[in-house]
Amino acid sequence: MFVATELNQQDRKVQGLCGILFMLMTGLLILPVLLILGTLIYKGGSVISAEFLFSEPTNGMTAGGIFPALYGTIWLVGVALLISVPLGVAAAVYLSEYAGDNWFTRAINLAIINLAGVPSIVHALFGVGAFVLFFGFGTSILAASLTLAIMTLPVVIVATRESLQAVPHAFREACWNMGATRWQTIRRVVLPNAVSGILTGVILEVSRTTGETAPIMFTGAAFFLPFLPESVFDQTMALSLHLYVVATQVPGVPEELPYGVALVLIAIVLLMNSLSIAFRMWLRGRKKW
Amino acid sequence: MAENPIVAAVERPQAVAPQEADFDNRNSDWFIDKAVQILVFLGGISAIVFIIGIFVFITKEGAGFLFADLDIVEFFTSPRWRPTSEHNPTYGILALVVGTASVTGLAMVVAIPFSLGAAIYIAEFATGKTREFLKVLVELLAAIPSVVWGFIGLTIMNPLIIQVFDVPVGLNVLNAGVILGLMAAPIMTSIAEDALNAVPDRYREAAEAMGATRWQVTIRAVLPAAKNGLLGAVLLGVGRGFGETMAVLMATGHSINLPSSVFDSVRALTATIAAELGETAVGSNHYMALFTIGIFLFVITFIINLTADLIVRGVRKG
Amino acid sequence: MVEGSEKVVTAAQNIHTLRPDARVKLEIADLAISYGAQTILSDVNFSIYEHEIFGIIGPANAGKTSFIKAVNRMDMFTSSMHVDGQILFNGRDNKSLRNVYALRNRIGVVFPLPVGLPLSVYDNVALAPRLSGIKSKEKLDVIVERCLTRAALWDEVKDRLDSLGSLLSGGQQQRLTIARALSQDPELLMLDEFSIAVDPVTTMRIEDVLKELKKEVTIILVTNLVQQARRLADRTAFFLEGKCVEVGITEELFTGTVKDQRTRDYVEGRFG
Numbered sequence: 001m002f003v004a005t006e007l008n009q010q011d012r013k014v015q016g017l018c019g020i021l022f023m024l025m026t027g028l029l030i031l032p033v034l035l036i037l038g039t040l041i042y043k044g045g046s047v048i049s050a051e052f053l054f055s056e057p058t059n060g061m062t063a064g065g066i067f068p069a070l071y072g073t074i075w076l077v078g079v080a081l082l083i084s085v086p087l088g089v090a091a092a093v094y095l096s097e098y099a100g101d102n103w104f105t106r107a108i109n110l111a112i113i114n115l116a117g118v119p120s121i122v123h124a125l126f127g128v129g130a131f132v133l134f135f136g137f138g139t140s141i142l143a144a145s146l147t148l149a150i151m152t153l154p155v156v157i158v159a160t161r162e163s164l165q166a167v168p169h170a171f172r173e174a175c176w177n178m179g180a181t182r183w184q185t186i187r188r189v190v191l192p193n194a195v196s197g198i199l200t201g202v203i204l205e206v207s208r209t210t211g212e213t214a215p216i217m218f219t220g221a222a223f224f225l226p227f228l229p230e231s232v233f234d235q236t237m238a239l240s241l242h243l244y245v246v247a248t249q250v251p252g253v254p255e256e257l258p259y260g261v262a263l264v265l266i267a268i269v270l271l272m273n274s275l276s277i278a279f280r281m282w283l284r285g286r287k288k289w
Numbered sequence: 290m291a292e293n294p295i296v297a298a299v300e301r302p303q304a305v306a307p308q309e310a311d312f313d314n315r316n317s318d319w320f321i322d323k324a325v326q327i328l329v330f331l332g333g334i335s336a337i338v339f340i341i342g343i344f345v346f347i348t349k350e351g352a353g354f355l356f357a358d359l360d361i362v363e364f365f366t367s368p369r370w371r372p373t374s375e376h377n378p379t380y381g382i383l384a385l386v387v388g389t390a391s392v393t394g395l396a397m398v399v400a401i402p403f404s405l406g407a408a409i410y411i412a413e414f415a416t417g418k419t420r421e422f423l424k425v426l427v428e429l430l431a432a433i434p435s436v437v438w439g440f441i442g443l444t445i446m447n448p449l450i451i452q453v454f455d456v457p458v459g460l461n462v463l464n465a466g467v468i469l470g471l472m473a474a475p476i477m478t479s480i481a482e483d484a485l486n487a488v489p490d491r492y493r494e495a496a497e498a499m500g501a502t503r504w505q506v507t508i509r510a511v512l513p514a515a516k517n518g519l520l521g522a523v524l525l526g527v528g529r530g531f532g533e534t535m536a537v538l539m540a541t542g543h544s545i546n547l548p549s550s551v552f553d554s555v556r557a558l559t560a561t562i563a564a565e566l567g568e569t570a571v572g573s574n575h576y577m578a579l580f581t582i583g584i585f586l587f588v589i590t591f592i593i594n595l596t597a598d599l600i601v602r603g604v605r606k607g
Numbered sequence: 608m609v610e611g612s613e614k615v616v617t618a619a620q621n622i623h624t625l626r627p628d629a630r631v632k633l634e635i636a637d638l639a640i641s642y643g644a645q646t647i648l649s650d651v652n653f654s655i656y657e658h659e660i661f662g663i664i665g666p667a668n669a670g671k672t673s674f675i676k677a678v679n680r681m682d683m684f685t686s687s688m689h690v691d692g693q694i695l696f697n698g699r700d701n702k703s704l705r706n707v708y709a710l711r712n713r714i715g716v717v718f719p720l721p722v723g724l725p726l727s728v729y730d731n732v733a734l735a736p737r738l739s740g741i742k743s744k745e746k747l748d749v750i751v752e753r754c755l756t757r758a759a760l761w762d763e764v765k766d767r768l769d770s771l772g773s774l775l776s777g778g779q780q781q782r783l784t785i786a787r788a789l790s791q792d793p794e795l796l797m798l799d800e801f802s803i804a805v806d807p808v809t810t811m812r813i814e815d816v817l818k819e820l821k822k823e824v825t826i827i828l829v830t831n832l833v834q835q836a837r838r839l840a841d842r843t844a845f846f847l848e849g850k851c852v853e854v855g856i857t858e859e860l861f862t863g864t865v866k867d868q869r870t871r872d873y874v875e876g877r878f879g
Contacts, residue, residue, distance in 0.1 A: 011502045011504075011505065012502060014502070014504055015502040015503055015504040015505075018414075018503075018504040018507075019410075019414050019503075019504075021406070022406050022407070022409050022410035022414055023410055023414070023415075025402065025403050025406030025407055025410065026406065026407040026410045026411065026423060028403060029403045029404065029406075029407045029427075029471075029474050029475075029478070030407075030423075030426055030427075030430065032471060033430050033433070033471060036441050036445060039445055040441075086332075087332055087335055088332075089332070090328060090329045090331070090332025090333070090335075091329070091332040091333050091335055091336060092332075093329045093332070094329040094330055094332055094333030095333060097329070098326065098329060098330065098333070099333065100686050107337060108333055108334065108336055108337055110595065110598060111336040111337040111339070111340040112336045113594050113598055114340050114590075114591055114594050114595075115336055115339060115340060117525070117528050117529075117532070117590050117591075117593070117594040118340075118343060118532065118587060118590055118591070119531070119532025119533070119534060119559055119586050119587075119590055120435075120532065120534050120535075120559075121532070121534040121559045121562045121563050121583070121586070122343065122347065122532070122583050122586050122587050122590075123343070124562075124563075124566075125346075125347045125350070125562065125566075125579075125580055125583040126342065126343040126346050126347055128350070128566070129346035129347055129349060129350040129580070130342060130346045133350075133571065134346065134349075150339050153335070153336065153339070154336075157336070167725075170718070170720070170722045171722065171724055171725065173681070173684070173718075173722075174718070174722040174724060174784070174787075175724070175734070176681065176684060176711065177679060177681065177711060177714075177715075177716040178711065178712065178715075178734065178735045178738065178787065178788075178791055179708045179709065179710070179711035179712030179713075179735070179738065179739075179791065180708070180734075180735075180738050181318055181319065181321070181322035181708055182322055182325075182326065183318075183321055183322040183325040183326070184318060184322070184738055186325075188726075188734065188738075189724055189725070189726065192725075192726075193725050207432055208432075210434070211432075211433075211434025211435070211436065211437070212434070213434070213435065213436040213534075213535045214435075214534040214535055214559075214563055217563060217566075217567070218566050218567060240434060240436050241436075243436050243437070243440055244436050244439070244440075244535065244539070247439075247440050247443055247444070247539070248443070248539060258440060258444070259444070262437050262440050265434060265436070265437060266433060266434070266437050269432055269433065269434055270429055270432060270433075273428070273429055273432040274429065277425055277428060277429075287774070288725045288771060288773060288774075289723075289725050289771075289773035289774070311706065311709040312699060312704045312705070312706060312709050312710060313704065313705040313706060314705070314706055314709070315705055315706050316706065318708065318738075319706055319708065
């Protein structure tokens with residue numbers, strides 16, 4: 001073993017080279033994206049102003065602001081959360097607290113993986129077939145939000161299940177031994193200690209839902225509307241679709257306008273994501289048992 | 290009580306005065322517990338219900354075409370997608386399939402080496418703060434919405450390609466492939482890194498004990514142990530590329546073509562639905578044909594996800 | 608009901624030589640516990656009487672912990688665990704109850720490893736009373752103080768009842784667990800090797816508490832410390848390799864005649 005010093009030195013050289021090579025690859029993966037983000041900020045930054053955020057588009061969407069799209073996105077995301085959070089938390093509670101290790105649980109897990117993996121445009125087709133036509137909601141916030149909610153359901157389920165399973169099993173047994181029902185145990189001990197983790201997942205879902213475009217194109221989001229939505233049965237504009245529209249569908253848009261829209265969209269998405277990550281790190285650093 | 294303890298024992302002395310009424314009394318807590326159990330079960334099966342629902346509803350919408358006018362041979366072998374032709378509409382998706390496949394293929398050529406390299410670097414070489422920072426960065430990159438990527442393809446990549454390669458059109462396989470590769474890479478990196486982290490440290494320790502360097506440990510011990518997880522990561526990347534809609538709609542050029550080079554414009558399956566669904570009348574053959582494409586996409590991605598899941602689960606069992 | 612099995616008669620005779628008026632609290636008849644195809648405890652027949660400390664000794668894997676689980680119907684939460692035979696609590700078969708939570712509410716359990724719930728110390732002890740519907744702050748205050756005092760923990764935590772129970776020291780958490788079990792106002796208290804995670808001084812304090820508690824509740828003390836059983840238990844059962852080998856007055860297991868030589872070998876430390 002000790003004779004092979006020279007070889008070891010060579011090994012060390014290879015080792016160093018490999019480290020550098022992989023670091024370069026990581027860099028090459030990240031660098032273009034950072035450049036692109038820089039370009040967005042550089043070109044779109046000049047457009048951003050309070051007026052841009054809070055006024056309506058004018059001149060056939062070639063000027064003015066993005067307020068109706070921003071407002072509509074809040075509607076869409078809000079309604080989608082109202083649907084997917086209770087449903088997702090219930091599903092996660094079932095999987096973490098009730099389900100046994102059997103084929104049925106595996107089938108549910110497979111369904112969750114597939115819900116996340118089905119192309120967004122297929123979710124859109126489902127939304128059209130089920131909510132717009134079959135249930136008769138028409139193209140509306142309700143139909144679009146339902147489609148979004150189902151599409152992003154796995155985000156809530158996975159985050160919630162992880163935070164539930166992070167609560168040690170011994171706590172549950174201690175409660176059961178005292179005569180607590182499963183639900184009393186979940187409500188008094190498990191959920192209170194998982195709620196911050198669930199919140200992390202919810203924030204992540206806000207980020208995902210905000211950026212989705214294809215699922216809302218035919219279910220409730222409109223290219224342009226002269227009025228703001230007043231109920232879930234109205235159509236609405238949405239920020240993500242608005243970016244598509246001003247970038248591809250409207251002639252004569254000044255170059256920097258779509259950059260501004262893209263910048264606002266990506267700012268919201270990354271802000272929400274960073275918030276979720278920061279929150280998760282804060283939770284990890286906090287010792288509760 | 291009996292006076293003679295032995296007699297008392299044989300006669301089984303009366304147990305403690307029973308206040309057992311509540312042993313049989315199902316109070317509100319009992320019923321609430323049952324009700325919650327049913328409610329969360331409904332939540333649990335919702336995912337299955339939705340997956341079946343998706344399949345049922347898109348099949349229902351496409352049925353009138355799928356089971357009547359669809360010429361299955363033409364559908365898969367003809368490159369002519371002319372659903373709006375008044376006299377002789379044709380429904381061939383070959384060009385769309387090739388479009389999707391070429392873009393996804395190029396995306397994987399871009400994404401696989403970089404995401405695996407990045408995953409190895411983050412999992413095996415980087416330490417402490419660097420590692421945490423890179424992981425966060427990769428997670429943030431994965432969050433960029435596809436419509437933004439499409440916009441980047443349209444406004445940044447397009448002129449770049451025209452300038453660098455001196456071609457007339459910059460919206461083509463190359464553009465969409467690179468965009469899609471950059472999109473899929475962070476996700477593949479995350480999953481591949483999970484797979485590497487799942488390799489128990491004793492593998493590394495065993496190799497290190499034999500005097501192997503970090504690089505040799507990675508090659509000889511970690512990668513073979515994680516190969517299923519890595520394969521799963523690649524498959525999920527393929528699935529993601531296959532199903533991506535907005536980015537390919539905006540960056541491919543969206544013209545029906547059997548491409549002969551990466552500089553040709555193509556059209557993807559997903560993008561076709563996104564671009565045309567709004568123009569069709571509900572119940573028309575064109576409308577139903579788009580749903581038929583949807584069924585095809587659903588089945589393909591279902592198979593990809595199922596395979597990836599089986600492969601990854603194989604790792605955990607082994 | 609149990610057919611007049613030899614062992615039960617012997618056991619009963621023994622307790623009544625100590626306390627002629629003792630009544631049966633828990634009766635075990637032909638108990639067998641299995642996990643899947645593997646039987647880990649069988650042929651258990653004995654009765655446990657009110658106000659006695661009943662020791663269960665035996666080496667690891669003798670089935671002691673599973674016994675406690677079966678009494679408390681915790682098999683409900685382990686799908687592979689199967690319980691045969693009868694466990695009569697106050698004369699009622701614990702499998703025939705329509706509301707099993709009421710049973711568990713009357714039985715306090717303390718585990719080998721302390722479990723301080725991630726709630727405040729106060730809420731840890733107030734949890735069980737709250738579950739059974741007590742809302743009044745004054746009542747809860749009284750219960751919390753009484754239970755913590757009896758578990759020999761009050762003096763150490765009375766100034767920080769708001770701190771997390773799960774962050775107390777191991778010994779404190781074990782006493783908190785005992786206080787929580789007491790807060791149920793149980794008729795039966797089962798302790799499973801409670802001294803594993805506790806220092807000797809605390810162990811002695813808890814043992815003193817148990818001697819006091821005997822006046823009010825029935826106690827099952829599962830222990831791997833033979834001398835602890837000798838110090839505390841009125842009667843003791845010896846479990847070995849999934850069988851109940853012997854039940855008798857504790858002192859007799861150590862000094863008197865035993866039916867099975869292995870019992871004597873074990874209590875004298877020749878194996879274990």
